[in-house]
Amino acid sequence: MAEAKKGKAGLTEVEVSTSDLAAIVGKTSRWIRQLTTEKVLKQSGRGKYILAEAVQAYILHISGGAKDDGKPTYTDHKTEHERIKAEKAALELEEMKGNLHAASDVSRLLSDLILTTKSRVLGVPSRIATECDKEPADVVESVVRREIETALSALAKYTPDQIGGDVNNGSPKDS
Template identity: 30%
Template sequence: ENYIPSCEVADIIGRDVRTVQKLTKDGTLTCEKKKNKNLYNLYTVVREYCDYVAKLGKKKISSVEEEKALEEVRIKRAKAELAELEMQELKGKLHAAEDVEQMTSDLVMVIRSSFMALPGRVAVELAGINDATELSERLKTEVNAILEDLSNYEYDPEEYRKRVRYRRGWISEERDDE
């Protein structure tokens, strides 16, 4: 008979004795008790260990396949989220920071030009005023007129849509001006 002790099984499979004992306890390897010792049939234990290793390999493959599937799901979700964000942007519900920055810069330039034009617009009229209070009131009236103009500024979703289409290269500046 080809019965061997656990230490020889450990040598054959390249593991330690504790691993052999654990695999025996788990039911992976079968043994027979002879004279208070666990003895293993050489052919049976080698076949059982090979089956065990093959199962581990399948588990690793399925684990890799599962990771791959999870990664594909993550990528598809990210693509769907990106498509949703692009749709929101095209509908004018979401704005790219660069478009907001550009529109804000345009507004700041309008404000700047309004205030820069103020001295030239009122210089002649103010030159004839000698009373400081009257001069102050006239300047306040002009500044309030500029601020009133600016308070009429309205958000134009179509302007943002144009900027998105232009940024994406769907329309050219010449065509946009038409």
């Protein structure tokens, strides 16, 4: 019984070289040195590692790291990457269905809408002025133009930033 304990204690003290450790874990010596630089593995001497400690540290590293060190683990990064890929795929699907539009497309559409509306509204005074009988045409035209420009100034103050929140999620502002 004492022999078994002595043999087990001996395994925890076995010292191996960088190349031996690389062969044990199935990686290159360069990879082992990189893990040493990153402080995943600790050397017991120059190019030497305690086998049991090194293998346990390597297993902990490839399994995602310790949960209590406060740093994100490899598994955390992988999970976040997969979540982002799924979100991107969902957005692309919504775009293909026509339920979602690129912000640049909506911005271009709104700019065209504003310019077209402005041109049409500014054409109203000359059309109205010819239909008014009681007032001289220039008086009616100036009054109507002033009122239309007042209305358009409010429209001109809108920026894509003010409606960007609704544009980005593809939902209309009033729905």
